[in-house]
Amino acid sequence: MNFVRLVVFGFLFLSVVYICVSLYSRSVRREKLEVEWEETRPEGIHRDAFVKEGMKEYETGLRKRLILLVYIIPLIAVGAIIYFVN
Template identity: 60%
Template sequence: MFALGRLLVIGFLVLSVVYICLSLYSRAVRRGKLEKEWDEEIQQGDRETFVEAGLREYDGSLRRKLILGVYIVPLTVISVIIYLTNFH
């Protein structure tokens, strides 16, 4: 039982680091696309206001929520493996 607890704690910490890195990377890519869109197409008004509005929209998007799969997929796989190994 202690081994499972240790696995869960260490796994959660590792997945948290991966989630944070992936989230920051995805946000940076989105910021770059918004800045490029403003430079190539819009060029009217304030660039920072446009980028911030786009990032607020991104924060509520499905892509942002799909990044939570970093937690869900590995924990589901580990749970299935443990179940099949011990109870099947």
């Protein structure tokens, strides 16, 4: 029963961490896109369209997928600890 409790609360905790890291990463990327637009001022491209297109690229990029390691690394660590202790 304690193991089930560990899994449930661990998953909830990691979900909160994932959401926080994901929101932070999106805000940093959006800010970088806004600064990039300010520096380059591309002709004929509105700021909102530039940021929106950049965020579409972010959604399919590697960084977004790497944030999923928030779930994988603790799972591997706990599994290794359980394996080596037993």
